[in-house]
Amino acid sequence: MLCITRACLLLLAVFNLTLPAVAMAFNPAAKDVSVRQMLGQKLMLDLRYYCEQAPVNGQCRTPMTTLPPELATLVRDYDIGGVILFAENLHSIEQIVQLNRDLQAAAGSAKLKLPLFISIDQEGGRVARLPRSLATSFAGNMAIGATYAAHGTKFAAEVGKVLADELLPLGINLNFAPTIDVNVNPQNPVINVRAFGENPQQVAELGGAMTAAMQQRGMIAALKHFPGHGDTEVDSHLGLPRVEHSIERINSVDLLPFARIIQQHNPGMIMTAHIQYPALDNSSFVSKDGETMLKPATLSRKILHDVLREQLGYNGVIVTDALDMAGIAKFFTHTEAVVQTFAAGADIALMPVKLQHPGELSALTVLLDALEAAVNKGEIKKAELAASYQRIVALKQQYPLLPAQTSVLKQVQQAQQTLGNAAHRHSELALAKAALTQVKPATAVWPFKLTEAKKLLLIMPDQSKAQALAAALQHYSKDHFVVDSISLQQTDVSRAAAQIAAADLVISGFIAPMQSLADIGGMDDLTGIANIAAAYERQTLQYETLLPLINTQQKPHVFLSLRAPYDISRYGQYADVVLASYAYNTAEDPAVMAAGNATYEALAQALLQQYPLTGTLPVTVAGYND
Template sequence: MRRFIVLLFSLIGLASCSPQPVTDADDVRHVLGQKLMLDFRYFCQDGTSASECKQAVTELPEALAEVLRQGHIGGVILFADNLETAPQIVSLIDEMQQVMHSAGLPPLFIAVDQEGGRVARLPASISTRFAGNMALGATYAAHGTTYAEQVAAGIAEELKLFGFNLNFAPTVDVNVNPDNPVINVRSYGEDAERVATLGQTTVASLQQYGIMSALKHFPGHGDTHVDSHTGLPRVDHDRATIDAVDLLPFRRIIASPTPPAMVMTAHIQYPQLDSTKFVATNGEPTIVPATMSRAILTGVLREQLGYEGIIVTDALDMAGIAHYFAPLEATVQTFRAGADIALMPYTLRTPQDIENFWQYFDGLIAAVKANRLDRHALQLSAQRIARLKAAYQLEQQAAVPRSERLAQLQQLPFPSLRQQEQELAQAAMTRIYDNGVLPLTQSHWQLVMPDTLRCHAFTAALRAQAPHITSTCLSLAALPAEEPWHDWPTDVPVIIGDITPHHSLAEMGGMDDLASWRERPSKEEQYAWVTDLLRVTDARQQPTVLVALRTPYVASRYRELADAALASYDYSAEETAEGELHSPSFRAIVHSLLTNEAPGQLPVSVD
């Protein structure tokens, strides 16, 4: 019966005639399941509460396998917690695909956020992270789309070997707000034309290698100061600005010879596109976010921009949605708006969550029976999903033997991609300004870094390139109680690394304990401390260099006090199994300080 349903939907998807209406219970269940993409990040079967469960799913429990089977689930997204070693990743993905195959169900979309830079889920020990989109934007003036094409091809090559078939990338938000807490260096820059060009290259390169691309975050997340993971952002651009800035990359890439397989929605309010209000769970009238807006998803994306592919929501468990909608209502509303796939619509952490999930699923079926969800629209959506899975030959991809994948993965990380990673890091290095202190020639350097891992990464890079130069490093994971600069020789250059906005505990690399994390100063406290330091170094004419490791906008804060400022757009560093530190960006930073070579150009405006 299940294989018959799959065949039926394949035939419907390839037919040119109008789709048949969704009628019987099997049809309804199958269509709804195909429209759900779940996360299996954590799962606890030992009685741990959902809120406390942190047991990473690295192999598939039978309880979750049954959810895939009985729910006819269409896709799964994996996170860093799920991904440990090459054999483990291949086995986990293969287990999930074999569950579907054995049940006679379509293969799964296996998705991941592997943008590069600060959003990369695969372990750096077995993959190539690259420096991220704003670094690519910094290379555009000298290299055009060369690095964007190479990076996307490298990411796609690795993802396909592991068994992934969908990458939630690239981000084509035009970052015009220096205070944007969530996009910043994930954007190619502030020029919409350049963002469109680099984004299109990335889409084409990913999809050429068989990895579906999901363009995000529609209709644009570039001018916000609120993170939709924690709140509901709002963009008050007029329609002319929306067309010229926010929508331009989406319009260009959708109209290109290689349109994206998917477009991801943003949990963001755009009053000029839709000012409709709904009553939130707290009882307050609230402007509908794009993810729930039919005027935006159907009216703008489908009808005005002519997009014919899959519309996938951003994660529905993010605060931009979860604080305003219950899971069932969120899913119903986004389907009514025109979304094909609900991403992470229901959190599964315990056996009790699974029981509640079936109540949620029954609620979706009831919404179909009550005509809250249009059966014809559901069938059109199922047709798009079936066509996409067939076009990318997901069944054939999933059938590649596990042993064959494992044999290929023994080469990881590929040396050629590591070389490209280093070349990109150096090509992106940008000199924001220099009052004549570069290159540095002194025999001892004083380093001030955001945390211990960055201290180690910088020190290792300096030792490798200039073993005759010594250094000491101060970590700002905890601010010193005293004023240590009084003990520093006045002829020693001070190099200050800044990560703005703050990075996460995971990104601190485990070299600072949990106590340091809890006591870590706020950015404002760090800014105040660094300003005090720079006032002293400025007064005694001690050379100082600021290195913007994330957003380059921070350089404007210290323009009158620091003698020079560089931007790397990336602060990645990882300790290898051999105990060495792998950090192309820190190697590039040290090279620039020693040689004054910084060929990149700012892709955003810094006062």
């Protein structure tokens, strides 16, 4: 049950013995709040890294796991509205609980005494920030889409419930999920399996079920990425994508899930996309480098106000995607970006400035000075600022942002009992199994049985995935296998032909496309993505060298599509059996059962033919279901 009245919030505050009792006893009236305080509520800060001193070379890479006094002071003095946490901030239950309580205590000591939005990208599947061995992360949205034909919205609702139940005891009250982009482009580098599929009605239904489940449990959901990121071939972390859809197609495909969920489920937040939609807004801007370009949705009043507010009737909080992404930062200074997105109608600017060491902290003061000046000059209208502030306050009143438990000890105990518990791990495995899709052969009868093979060769993207599948096969099989493996990260595959010759059966897996910055965290990983791209190219070359060797030696072969199933069009021809899992992640220890390796447990049981495969492809794969 949600705590939706001010009296209820005050009652929670009275019984919170560790956080200040006044933390929830706030006056929401904009007339009593300064312009600067309202602007502070409209900022959501990234505290991923923090160094006590400015790094001599390069960026700070020290994870912020405890709240430094100077950052607590910023939250307090500027009445900051929210923060976003990343994997680097989240190590153990005790540490996460204490960090979030310290953040809320800092907000509780501010003049407004408004609790913080403490947010996270815990979508499940590819994008999960909590350690997979600690929290239940599931197989992701496209896996849920694969279960729709047999199970309807069952798994969407179950995943939403579990995500909320595990995040709230940690003190995290806002989840940037679900992703409701309609993935109609097989070349999409950043969405693909983060989408439920390519059918907008099904995306709407599944996204609505997940939204409702999270919000009924007390977790604020944030739909993303408005007005739709499903038909792009550019990652907005790295550039500015453009969607050339007609108005008719935009309304029937891209906007449909947003429209339906707004009508039916009142989502707390909607996140913007750094993406150009010329049919919605063909106005231009001049970038900081002097280039004339079409305005992206995040900075477009026509899209955020005219379409989202007026056409779709959305009255909740609009939050930008991260403003450090190249889709914005490449073309605007951070101050320009925040001023323009607020003028366009966004309520909250996500990650507006870097605050990674003491030398950068003044950037927040400079930003707020500039925003206050923009209000005084009329670039941001005062009436719209007050209305935006009221939307933020209304959302903070609607949900119990502070933890229900009254002490650190009780909160930690509740989290320990909830995160990754047996029931949640059972749901995690159930989804992985229900999603698993047999794409080839077309009949249930396979041309071989794995149980009749003694020597298996696993060709996998890396050693941890080979280890996860080998451990699961040994765990679920009554017979012992001799398992050899080839990692596609190996630089020397000179023994591959001999390894293939010695095997009774080959199981190969591939992950396509390569990881995006969304998978690994964001723009602070820009250097690492270059290394990932180079490694991915080597893996692809290695894999495409090995596939003909398997065929030449006429070995029984199972191909596992471990991410977006579009790669089946390319590699399915080499295999007798083709399975799609839509997920590839392993936990920190890949060999452990019921602790974050559910995809590989489901694959092992499927390979051993221990359950019927009922998953169906939720997207079109050329040559198979087109």
